[in-house]
Amino acid sequence: MKILVADDSRVMRQIVIRTLRQAGYDDHDIVEAEDGRDAYEKVRTEAPDLVLSDWNMPNMTGLECLQALRSSGSAVPFGFVTSEGSADMRETAADAGALFLIAKPFTEETFRENLDGVLA
């Protein structure tokens, strides 16, 4: 399976990828995107099985990316990994079609709790 990791911070993308491996998802292909627009394009070209996206990014936010994907007919499983995890944001994410929102800082257990149902 293929996972698209979208974050404008290269360091955070590395941390997310490392946590994926620590959580046991080390046999998946990883594709990186550096903002929402890049993620949107790579969903179309790479056809990932899951998108893990930051929320607050330049050019196109993670939420805008998700909304653009859904309006274009894409049903790719999509989850947020973001530094903000308020109840309002979780509701907004769910309303837009996100499966989950993982708040930073996260642990490998948090990843397993949210991803097992998607990638198992």
Add this chain to the structure above:
Amino acid sequence: MTLAPDATARAARPLITSLIDEATVGAIAGEAWVALVGEEELLVPVPGALPEDALSTWVDVVGPWTGSVVLTAGHGTAVELTRALLAEATPAVLEPEDVTDAFGEIANVVGGNVKAALPGPSTLSLPQVGDAPAVRNPDDVCRVEVLWRGQPLVITVQGALPSTSPQHENPHHENPQHENPHHENPHPNGVSL
């Protein structure tokens, strides 16, 4: 006596000290360090003198309370933090952009969690790195000083707006910074909102 509309708005503005305390800010930062840097990477609540090459990173919160969440540390500490965050992905030669990225991301995580503890709705900016934003109102500051790997780190949650009290109208730097031509994103005006 009737206050002018602007004065009324300023008087009603909450100070950060009424919204969050040092223990909460310290706990948020400590949790970020343990989760992102490493399980044994503790922040020790002991103050230390910042070196002259201190560098700041911050995110802005705009909402019922408006200000910045600022992390300040020596340049060497920021570099060490970058290596710790990148771990096995650390390149042989660390570029300044890597340090800006890593230091900023820590501010993003700490700031995001501080924002969640404050009244909303509010927005969070992308992280910036450079000279610390000026403190506009010394009463609107929550300051936490810690040591990481023996090196000082200061976390401030500081209001962006001046005091309603006349004696605090002159902005000044909470942590006096020295001019550093290597700062990628200088912040000369101290306000990024």
